[in-house]
Amino acid sequence: MEQPQGFIDQDKPDFVCKLSKSLYVLKQAPRAWFDSLKATLLRWKFQNSKADSSLFFYKTPQVVILVLIYVDDIIVTGNSSSDLKKFTTRLNDHFALKDLGPLSFFLGIEVHRDDTGIYLNQARYIKELLIKTGMKHLKPCSTPMIVGKMLSKSDGEPLDNPTAYRSVIGGLQYLTHTRPDLSFAINKLSQFLQVPTTAHWSAMKRVLRYLKGTLHHGLHIKYSEKLPLTGYSDADWACCPDDRRSVAGYCVYLGDTLVSWLSKKQAVVSRSSTESEYRALAHVAAEISWTQSLLKEFGFPLP
Incomplete structure (x- = not known):
């Protein structure tokens, strides 16, 4: 540990400051904040979801309130506007809050509403990414990859600056929250x-x-008269030219709305196309089980 800049004691260079209060920049600060918020919500008869530790819910026969937390960004929703207002007022009495009104932007995700439901996209994030990478001038194309050409480790020449590639891929990975078409x-x-x-x-x-x-x-999160949980899976057997592993993918729908998806190379080499398909099926079955357990906690069990 070192003395912070601006507070260095020249006479005692080996001494450090004793911390009496958590600071925002410390790694422990988000955990300390979450523990404090969690204790308050539990005291108010909220339940912490076992399927998702960042989700809290309050449910009675008349009222449902859901609270989703990411560090110090919070989404609150429910079925009663008056009870939601009372909750936010009470929460503001204990913590300094800034109420941004109806949800429109959360962690880089834009939210738009119309009569058909809710739309989620990351247009602003994409624009910032294109500017950051100096790619704003590029001409658009209709597909994210060339069809029929599988990339390999041996393709091309090594880059002089691999850090730039890693930085862009890190930025692209965050887009898969609203863009299942980019997952593969x-x-x-x-x-x-x-x-x-x-x-x-x-x-x-x-x-x-x-x-x-x-x-x-x-x-597009839209209304649906029926809400069955439906999953689809598929696998491309031994498609990787480097290690002959299969690539599997799945998607899960709640009613007519896509709620979960994945595209990932399998961890082991499958000896047959049937084996790779079963592995993909196991992944989507696990995801459906998780979704069922989450809905069951709210008291909404679905087939």
């Missing part, structure tokens, strides 16, 4: 972070070109 491409490009090449860089630029032409694509 970004997962594939993430496999070459150790030694990226010129071919991988070109493939990454194609993803950015695709994003420029699809800025406002995102998720």
